Amino acid sequence: xxxxxxxxxxxxxxxxxxxxxxxxxxxxxxxxxxxxxxxxxxxxxxxxxxxxxxxxxxxxxxxxxxxxxxxxxxxxxxxxxxxxxxxxxxxxxxxxxxxxxxxxxxxxxxxxxxxxxxxxxxxxxxxxxxxxxxxxxxxxxxxxxxxxxxxxxxxxxxxxxxxxxxxxxxxxxxxxxxxxxxxxxxxxxxxxxxxxxxxxxxxxxxxxxxxxxxxxxxxxxxxxxxxxxxxxxxxxxxxxxxxxxxxxxxxxxxxxxxxxxxxxxxxxxxxxxxxxxxxxxxxxxxxxxxxxxxxxxxxxxxxxxxxxxxxxxxxxxxxxxxxxxxxxxxxxxxxxxxxxxxxxxxxxxxxxxxxxxxxxxxxxxxxxxxxxxxxxxxxxxxxxxxxxxxxxxxxxxxxxxxxxxxxxxxxxxxxxxxxxxxxxxxxxxxxxxxxxxxxxxxxxxxxxxxxxxxxxxxxxxxxxxxxxxxxxxxxxxxxxxxxxxxxxxxxxxxxxxxxxxx
Amino acid sequence: xxxxxxxxxxxxxxxxxxxxxxxxxxxxxxxxxxxxxxxxxxxxxxxxxxxxxxxxxxxxxxxxxxxxxxxxxxxxxxxxxxxxxxxxxxxxxxxxxxxxxxxxxxxxxxxxxxxxxxxxxxxxxxxxxxxxxxxxxxxxxxxxxxxxxxxxxxxxxxxxxxxxxxxxxxxxx
Numbered sequence: 043x044x045x046x047x048x049x050x051x052x053x054x055x056x057x058x059x060x061x062x063x064x065x066x067x068x069x070x071x072x073x074x075x076x077x078x079x080x081x082x083x084x085x086x087x088x089x090x091x092x093x094x095x096x097x098x099x100x101x102x103x104x105x106x107x108x109x110x111x112x113x114x115x116x117x118x119x120x121x122x123x124x125x126x127x128x129x130x131x132x133x134x135x136x137x138x139x140x141x142x143x144x145x146x147x148x149x150x151x152x153x154x155x156x157x158x159x160x161x162x163x164x165x166x167x168x169x170x171x172x173x174x175x176x177x178x179x180x181x182x183x184x185x186x187x188x189x190x191x192x193x194x195x196x197x198x199x200x201x202x203x204x205x206x207x208x209x210x211x212x213x214x215x216x217x218x219x220x221x222x223x224x225x226x227x228x229x230x231x232x233x234x235x236x237x238x239x240x241x242x243x244x245x246x247x248x249x250x251x252x253x254x255x256x257x258x259x260x261x262x263x264x265x266x267x268x269x270x271x272x273x274x275x276x277x278x279x280x281x282x283x284x285x286x287x288x289x290x291x292x293x294x295x296x297x298x299x300x301x302x303x304x305x306x307x308x309x310x311x312x313x314x315x316x317x318x319x320x321x322x323x324x325x326x327x328x329x330x331x332x333x334x335x336x337x338x339x340x341x342x343x344x345x346x347x348x349x350x351x352x353x354x355x356x357x358x359x360x361x362x363x364x365x366x367x368x369x370x371x372x373x374x375x376x377x378x379x380x381x382x383x384x385x386x387x388x389x390x391x392x393x394x395x396x397x398x399x400x401x402x403x404x405x406x407x408x409x410x411x412x413x414x415x416x417x418x419x420x421x422x423x424x425x426x427x428x429x430x431x432x433x434x435x436x437x438x439x440x441x442x443x444x445x446x447x448x449x450x451x452x453x454x455x456x457x458x459x460x461x462x463x464x465x466x467x468x469x470x471x472x473x474x475x476x477x478x479x480x481x482x483x484x485x486x487x488x489x490x491x492x493x494x495x496x497x498x499x500x501x502x503x504x505x506x507x508x509x510x511x512x513x514x515x516x517x518x519x520x521x522x523x524x525x526x527x528x529x530x531x532x533x534x535x536x537x538x539x540x541x542x543x544x
Numbered sequence: 545x546x547x548x549x550x551x552x553x554x555x556x557x558x559x560x561x562x563x564x565x566x567x568x569x570x571x572x573x574x575x576x577x578x579x580x581x582x583x584x585x586x587x588x589x590x591x592x593x594x595x596x597x598x599x600x601x602x603x604x605x606x607x608x609x610x611x612x613x614x615x616x617x618x619x620x621x622x623x624x625x626x627x628x629x630x631x632x633x634x635x636x637x638x639x640x641x642x643x644x645x646x647x648x649x650x651x652x653x654x655x656x657x658x659x660x661x662x663x664x665x666x667x668x669x670x671x672x673x674x675x676x677x678x679x680x681x682x683x684x685x686x687x688x689x690x691x692x693x694x695x696x697x698x699x700x701x702x703x704x705x706x707x708x709x710x711x712x713x714x715x716x717x
Binding site: 235269272275 | 645646647648649652653654682685686687689690693694706707708709
């Protein structure tokens with residue numbers, strides 16, 4: 043497998059090397075690109091808009107003549123973009139918006155940046171162009187959502203939600219790891235020169251790098267930082283961005299600023315509710331109203347504070363109702379137990395902690411068994427079945443713990459586990475997101491004080507024992523008849539699924 | 545060797561008229577006979593002169609610090625890389641690999657003469673490396689691949705194949 047992929051990389055490398063050699067022997071040295079037809083026009087935006095930066099930097103590379111209309115009288119955010127003339131060209135009324143001297147109009151920052159580029163930074167082969175598009179989309183769908191969720195509260199433009207911030211951090215770590223891996227052997231994202239991919243991804247990491255990616259946080263991703271610093275220090279980037287100073291200390295929620303902005307939002311916020319019912323397109327003017335309000339108050343705030351629809355939706359997400367909100371607070375700290383379970387000895391530390399602190403009013407314990415063991419074939423597929431379930435239940439993480447075990451060998455196995463939930467009922471019906479898997483299992487609530495429950499909790503948490511209270515026991519006995527005994531199986535073929543990190 | 549390097553540099557800089565170089569001494573140090581004044585001796589001296597002649601002084605660094613770093617690495621090239629005994633090549637690769645960990649270019653954030661001359665100087669070393677070694681000195685390899693693809697740089701040297709996907713990922717990071 044590895045050898046194979048290395049071979050194909052080897053091949054394409056040789057190919058592109060000869061191509062480059064050919065191309066460059068004709069091009070005058072240091073003239074990176076010949077611009078055949080340069081675009082010229084006006085970019086409407088509010089000042090310091092990172093989405094507009096993409097287009098502005100692209101224009102720096104291509105030499106496209108770009109006038110920036112970000113301040114009055116040329117452009118007043120909230121007024122100009124609501125005028126009928128503007129809306130007839132740009133129906134969303136959003137910025138950045140581009141109007142060419144020839145009358146050609148474009149909205150959506152990526153399209154504008156693409157138009158203002160030259161072939162060299164768009165990617166000069168179909169493959170390179172597609173790769174550029176790949177990273178542009180990656181920035182939009184993978185970087186921007188967690189970056190906004192984390193950074194906006196630190197700018198005081200969004201309410202802080204610890205869970206949302208923590209989740210955004212984790213997601214951003216995952217994204218940075220992907221980038222770091224890619225940039226391990228590469229200088230830039232696509233090919234050996236800066237492309238629109240670098241411009242777009244760097245711009246979407248601009249706020250995180252300025253606000254929150256403090257040295258210790260970015261330390262595991264040296265390749266990404268090397269690449270980012272190189273990008274923002276290119277003359278073409280610098281001309282647009284100025285000096286970019288990397289974060290020294292992770293910014294925290296700016297409660298003061300948030301409070302300052304909040305009351306001003308109050309009035310239009312009420313109206314917003316009404317208008318939301320009226321349909322999506324009206325949302326934008328509402329936001330502009332907010333902006334106007336701010337401007338009237340003569341308190342200029344960074345332009346990034348203007349959330350577009352997507353970001354507003356994102357901001358609203360953490361506020362969705364907690365499915366467990368109806369339950370009283372519990373004394374049992376599930377996170378603390380999970381820490382003990384994953385870091386310390388199960389039988390000597392985690393289990394006693396569980397028994398001493400378990401809150402029978404606030405939580406319940408369930409035994410779950412997969413209903414279709416005869417359909418289980420390869421062990422790794424069954425493992426995927428279980429991890430898949432955990433992934434789909436991600437939002438249940440805070441309120442549940444499970445240890446699920448796959449018993450047996452290929453083509454002869456079964457799945458069962460012990461689950462601990464908030465509340466006294468099965469948690470799954472509480473959210474539409476959680477309904478995919480649970481019906482494939484039979485669920486049995488265990489009486490907390492029963493010997494059966496104590497034994498099962500112990501066995502499933504520690505992944506050892508007789509398991510004689512579950513159907514698994516029957517299964518193991520069956521296997522005993524065929525010669526596979528439990529303790530032998532444990533060494534030879536019994537597949538125990540790793541701890542359920544739910 | 546140094547003569548071919550200087551002729552490649554001329555092309556790289558876009559100088560139309562090739563100069564004629566002589567050599568002096570046992571080590572064949574390049575010499576450029578100057579029309580007005582004393583002859584220029586030594587690779588770095590001549591290279592810097594060519595950069596000025598081509599009016600591409602940005603290649604010598606944009607700020608005082610950058611210019612100093614460029615000079616430092618040109619010196620390193622002459623003093624350490626050239627005539628380096630075989631058993632010390634690894635030390636050079638290790639040093640460079642460490643230095644390039646957080647850098648795309650040798651000096652500052654832009655391509656300079658230090659990149660060009662280091663590339664010319666280290667080519668004979670990199671070309672001999674096995675895949676495992678290229679992976680061990682990953683930062684050098686990445687930098688090298690970038691410079692050899694930089695428009696107009698490679699000229700007299702054969703391209704070195706660099707793998708993007710690591711074949712021995714369990715090795716050094």
